[in-house]
Amino acid sequence: MRESRTLENEFVREGLTRLQEEAFSERGPGYGAEEVVSTSVVQKAISRRYDDVRLNGKWGQADISSDFSDEAMDRWLLELRERCYVVGEGTWMTYRVFLYPDEPGRLEVFDEEILTKGLHSTSGRLNAPSSAATLASELIAFPRTAENIPQWMWATFSAEGVTPPLYNPEFQSVDWKNRRRPVTDRGTDFTVEPTVIDPSLEPGVFAKISKKLFGA
Secondary structure, eight states: OOOOEEEOSHHHHHHHHHHHHHHTSTTSTTTTOSEEEEEEEEOSSOEEEEEEEEETTEEEEOOTTOOOOTIIIIIHHHHHHHHHOBTBBBOOOEEEEEEOSSSOOEEEEESSOOOBSSTTOOTTOBOOOOOHHHHHHHHHHSOBOGGGSOHHHHHHHHHHTOOOOEEETTTTEEEETTEEEEEEBTEEOTTSOOEEOOTTTOTTTTHHHHHHHHOO
């Protein structure tokens, strides 16, 4: 699994500036606050976000009547996911934005699901982990080689008896359920109809997956 890190580039800085302007505006979730921390888990099939606000030195949840615009937060993160995709390695899954009224913000990214409901929530407030079907949808969109699928994903696939989609470097494709689609440097190309794989002609395609899942 790739190590978590702080992302810094022009696209990130521009996005953080827009979020800062919205967060501390009169209608923003951080109006009058000292800090806003927004944690988003974003996958192909699901997404969820929790905003923590530090106001007068105390942490709490953002007012539900105040929110970021779809363009500033959600669309920015979706575009960021595509830009961060590395062929065969995947893209980031959790994004944590730190915003301040008078200084630049920062973005931390993680190759895992952060299940706590916000950064400062109590230990008992957790989301359920994603199902194998949800993780499979993620790997179809942003495929990985078997070596780059983290252990926590393998554990879910094994527990549910699901064979995960796999990046095939020979064909530069994602292979799943005897189907194949081409992969670009921004993820799977869904404009192309999937082709059918004949397992008898390519017996090695799924052998590595079966060994990882079932030890066969």
